[in-house]
Amino acid sequence: MTTEHQVTQDGVKRSHRHEGPQKHIVVFIFSIILTAIAFAAVAAGGVNAAFAVILLLVMAVLQVIVQMGYWMHLKDRGHMIPILFMIGGFFVAGTAIVMGLYWVWW
Template sequence: MAAEQHTRDHGVKRRHRQEGPQKHILIFILSAVLTLIAFAAVAAGEVNVAFAVILLLVMAVIQVFVQLGYWMHLKDKGHMMPIIFILGGFLIAGTCIIMAMYWVWWE
């Protein structure tokens, strides 16, 4: 039964589309390049500190989207609940960070 294809009301058989290894290899290379760019920005001593921090934050955000979208398969259909829970976690974590910063600097 698990190997059989599911049929719809119209009798049309549909297959689950599988991704090939090519896309995974490209995403792995993209992740490695993003990591190397961030490492190179820190390893180079002549880079402005503000530019390095901004570059690291941008690389981190891009890396998060790549990791969640491709390695955690959140780009696929039917993954709305994990996306909602992850966004809820970001909202709670962001609120805690903002409140902690406010609490530390509040006079």
């Protein structure tokens, strides 16, 4: 990481960290590996269906964390409100799914 200096209108020098492409390249390779593992589990054919579904769900959750954290920059400071709104959305969607399943099978 490098530090960039910015001079504001008041003449005050402020600095902020600038991420280089190294982290993005590592995260991109990690995303490709996760996708390859999920694809290989399904393409193998001999894998137990329940294990494949669980593996795909785990890979999907990891992929979401990586995508949100690094590509959408939610790991940075000042992004707490969008994170809280997404958590609220997941809660509402999860509640709707659970209640829909309960309603269908009750």
